[in-house]
């Protein structure tokens with residue numbers, strides 16, 4: 063499996079099927095430390111949670 067960069071194609075939200083030209087995120091603070099929750103700007107459903115900024119499925 064290889065990873066290919068495609069800046070000309072927008073990802074699609076798995077929840078509302080809108081094109082994701084951007085992804086919104088919020089910073090959460092909890093006992094286990096800092097978390098980033100990523101969500102769709104259209105339907106606001108969560109796409110993923112990460113321990114690190116800018117790392118979607120980490």
Ligand SMILES: [Zn+2]
Nearest residue numbers: 075078102105
């Ligand atoms: Zn959506």
